Amino acid sequence: MCGIVGLFAKTPKYEGRLGTLLAGMLETMSERGPDSAGFAVYSGGDDGMLKLTVRPADAEPLPAFAETYAPRRCGSHAVLTVPLDESETVIAALNEAGAAVVGIGKRMELYKGIGLPAAVAEEFDLSRMTGTHGLGHTRMATESAVTTDGAHPFNTGPDLCLVHNGSLSNHASLRRRLRSEGIAFQTDNDSEVAAGYLTWCLNRGMSLKQALDRALEDLDGFFTFVVGTESGFGVLRDAIACKPAVMAETGDLIAFGSEYRALAGLPGIDTARVWEPEPATVYFWERAA
Template sequence: MCGIVGLHLRNPDLHPRLGEMLAEMLGEMQDRGADSAGIAVYGNPAWAPPGHGCISLLELEVVPDEVSATLSSALGVTVSAQTIDVTLVASAAVTADELLAAARAAYPHALVAGFGSDLTVLKGVGAPRELTESWGLAAASGWQGVGHTRMATESAVTSSGAHPFAVGPEQCLVHNGSFANHATIRRELRAAGVEFDSENDTEVGARFVAHQLAAGKDVETALKEVCATFDGFYTLLVSNRDSFAVVRDAIACKPAVIAETDDWVAMASEYRALAKLPGVANARIWEPEPEVVYAWTR
């Protein structure tokens, strides 16, 4: 099944509560997939200080102090590093591309879970409620967050296989469903020079969208290309630091609901994940139509 949640805050007064609300939403989706989970949070200064490049790394068996020392020496600036459950999060007063290049040079076997300004991606194996507690998500602030609870069907249950897939700068994608023709599209993207970290079908969708955005297309156009190219059943939520977008396949058999107020826009696989949001009683609530792209810009 899998469960998706997303929250885009319009009211800055709610920014301190982003993590609290996102944790509640993700916990409500635990029944849809409890083997692993992940989140992407935009704008939490404790994880991603303003004006800093930020990276999230998995499968790195090195203590944060060593990472900090190694990357600080390579870049000539102070690099802060911390481990949050199994994800190592690092930041520095350089561009995210510079920090990422240094990390890849020093730790070529590490898996990049996310990178960019203001973005932190955390993943883990286990029940979502337990994971959000281990991450300290309820204390996180920010203006946007995305979460996913996974029931693995296409690949192994690992932290690296958990969503979100964040393969472009400040970008992430979460997915409920399956892509029937992902192997064909993966081959086409590899032929175009795109590299992959896993055999997960969702990574193909994320790489496809990132490839479209890198070519200069906007999010809405990229998601229309997804609808024209991918076969299967899917609900997708795609975000970057300035936008938040949802699309479903032509049959729309995977559940989704969107709610909107003057203070926020939220999306989830089921309404119960939205039920405790402030002001939801007065929200405009609807089920997204098939192959219609719904997008909001910060």
């Protein structure tokens, strides 16, 4: 049992409050996942640059070379903005130094840690963050150890991240297939395989909607996904849809929660269209760049 939340700003009206709203939603899902939590927020970005969200090795500072990129510290993580043509070299050097690169994207920053969702949100000052969309996850680990690496979201390609409630039955065979085609994984978590699968689809020119449609054919098990890309936000439940889910839409916001109470504090919720997403149905929104 885990908790998922997601928020997509259809207009600029609530971009300045995105972090505050997402933090409240995340904390509300604490009972569904008290052992660890994480979130991703999509904000500004610069052409030709990538933002790397980095978690240094335990009790270690960032490698000295990282200071070249004027890292912005945020709790136990740091964000480096690097030229696109230097990114592979920088990522390899960070990995060699034992630092975990947890998020890569032009606009996306990704943070996660062990502890109650409210504590994780406070460590990274989520309530002060702004952006166009974001998603979060509260974890109750049932199939793997409670670690920061195992916490969601998972990022397997630039600006692509995913949170998942459920369990995939064919993740081991799919992981082997995706590795053979160049998708790298950092954990044994089945949710990271789902993210890697969507990255594989996007790398082949599919839209997020097309990738989610295809996931219904290739992923076995039970799942609810909330997915973010640089400009898009998607939701998908499997054909059985045994995991709880609720959505709401106003003129300014699209919101997802594992339970309605995650949405209850949002502006305009009293007049929002509220519904349970249908099984095996892709929901997708996108904003112009």
